[in-house]
Amino acid sequence: METMTPTQAAAIKEREPDAAIVAVPVRNYGTAVAAAIVLIIAAAIGYSLLTNPNFQWGVVAGYVFSPVILQGLGRTLLLTVITMVLAVILGTGLAIAPRSKNPVLRMASQAYIWFFRGTPVLVQLIFWYNLSALYQYVVLQVPFGPELFRIDTNSLITPWTAALLGLVLNEAAYMAEIIRAGIGSVDNGQQEAASALGISKSQSMRRIILPQAMRVVIPPTANETINLLKVTSLVSVITLPELLYSAQIIYSRTFETIPLLIVASLWYLAITTVLTIGQNYMERKYGRGNLPTAVKMKRIKRILR
């Protein structure tokens, strides 16, 4: 829009002396049409959800809180939590290893990440589950020395151990990358200042570097957790009755496939919603500059004390 010179403005005022100024917003017909289309589609989906009898909402309602489903849900949550905790610990190790001057450690960490990110989790899960086809026994032995421990692979690899091995080893590779980026985001001067004070590398990692890396690490970690929640459904292929497999057990008996898949999906959605709220909270807390976070944490700590 062009600005008016004072004389032009005066001229307009002369012509319409008492005209009240009314602001007319720009009409954007494109977005209005798009919104209308979205509403129509949403209404159609909603209508069919409610009226198509094949969804069998009554069956869905009957199973949402059934003990089998709730047990499956419990296992899904347990798998997610245990996997995430172990993956963070292992991932931190993998992220710190390349910082050492030892080239073997650096390359080992890179090779690990390359391998476990480069192959599908599903393959890894099936592989661990079938480990006995490769090794009949797992043996702990002093190199070229006596045998300390021997166990039958079949009794070692249960659905749970196979599931945790597959999920943790895979997730750790992703967490390593996230934590590595977090450590990289901390200014070099921090390590130097710590060194100059006579603080050792390992102490400064724990007290100075990692706490600052958290700000960068937490948001993608929350995202990974949400992702992992659904990835755990893959362990249904190795007969661990988590949420999805629990639903499958029921529908393989009753043939109510669709309603039970809906039951499982509703639970995944519910947990994801909770995790998303947690993620937003964390991002607001850690995503900003250092000051508000640090000050707020201090205040929270003081209140909790």
Added chain:
Amino acid sequence: MSAITDRQRPLVEASNIRKSFGHLEVLKGIDMVVEQGTVSCLLGPSGSGKSTFLRCINHLEKVNSGRLLVDGELIGYRQRGNKLYEMKEREVVAQRQKIGMVFQRFNLFPHMTALENVMEAPVLVHKENRAVVEERARRLLDRVGLGNRVNNFPSQLSGGQQQRVAIARALAMEPKLMLFDEPTSALDPELVGEVLDVMKELAETGMTMIVVTHEINFAKEVGDKVVFMDDGYVVETGTPEQVLGNPQEARTKSFLSKVL
């Protein structure tokens, strides 16, 4: 060794220090002696190797050759026979505890309050009693004029205040030697004075200090010795009157004509 010879021994003795980054030789044979209780000011154009030399003194950089003694101890190496063996991290770390360092960019720990910044190293490294350390930390912060800001985070403090916390933090380890790498260059002009005042008071207490600075007036007023470096060499050494008032070398003259 008797107490008298101990006091007479220089705190820092550097002889023929050489340091390269890749093919770039940054220190080309530095000799320097710093007596106990004196303030040495290191001057020189950008890139002349001042920071690198300072960082060699507390082994943040490894020297390629030469002998560097602080308080009679070879820094970073152990001599056995006529061979030098590189020290383990534990030993290097122990040596650094005797040497405080203050950086141009403060490098305070942003996730800790001023008080926690000062307390961190003594508690973590010396495993000192928290209450004892806190008492000392409060006294130190008081001494640098920040007794009322102990619970502030670095981001809540001005640059000058942050640098004073950094000085207190280094002093908390009770060092024998303090290194300052352009402690006021990152500060707004009106904040420079408060930091220099703290350093002046520190010098008056008898602390041995090596200060890389462009503050000629500070060098004149507080310095016992001025060392002018250029291109990896020590070009001229002497009292402030000699080096700043009556420079002998052409490079010193040309540098001073630019900064004065």
